[in-house]
Every structure is written in structure tokens, then in C-alpha cells.
Amino acid sequence: MTEVLLSIHLMIAAALVVIILLQRSEGGGLGIGGGGGGGGMGGFMSARGTANLLTRATAILATCFFTTSLTLAIIADSGRKNSIADQIRAEETPSIPKAPQAPVSK
Numbered sequence: 001m002t003e004v005l006l007s008i009h010l011m012i013a014a015a016l017v018v019i020i021l022l023q024r025s026e027g028g029g030l031g032i033g034g035g036g037g038g039g040g041m042g043g044f045m046s047a048r049g050t051a052n053l054l055t056r057a058t059a060i061l062a063t064c065f066f067t068t069s070l071t072l073a074i075i076a077d078s079g080r081k082n083s084i085a086d087q088i089r090a091e092e093t094p095s096i097p098k099a100p101q102a103p104v105s106k
Helices: 002-022 047-078 084-092
Strands: none
Touching: 002 047
């Protein structure tokens, strides 16, 4: 189960990187790929439509990435019996002998 979920997680991560790199930066970046001008496809995939599609795809992929991350963390934690911190605490407990008790009179 973990291997399948991890492979899905890696595919989502790769798709997320690609989708983010396809988006046009808000500030214009280096000025590459300038303004849309009048034309071409008649509004089928205008600059605004493409931006909305890429934004929506980024949000969906980010949600999937977050979900698979949490699921993998929960699966990894459920298989563990004890923590390393618990072992360190057990080793550090001092074995100080008890002080002798004063005799109690009746």
C-alpha cells in the first residue's frame, strides 16, 4: 500500500511542478511571452481562461499532494512500536540508590 501511495505522491509532485512552471508570473517576469493582442483562437483558451484552468489545476494538485503527504505520514507512524526518544529516556533514568530510612519508633 505504501509503495502505491508513494508512487502516486511522486506523480502528483511532478505534475504540480509542471503546472506551476506553465503559469505566467504576475509581474511579467523577464518580459517573455508578452501580452495577448487581439487574436488567435477566438476566446477558446484566452489568457484569462488558461490562467483560471492552471490555477484550478494547481489547487487540486496541491490538495492531493497534501492529502497523500498526511496519509503517508500516518501510515509510517502506525507501524512504529516505540520512539527513539522513549529509548533515550529509558537509558538516561539514573539508578540512584535510595537513601537509608531513619528508624520509626512506635
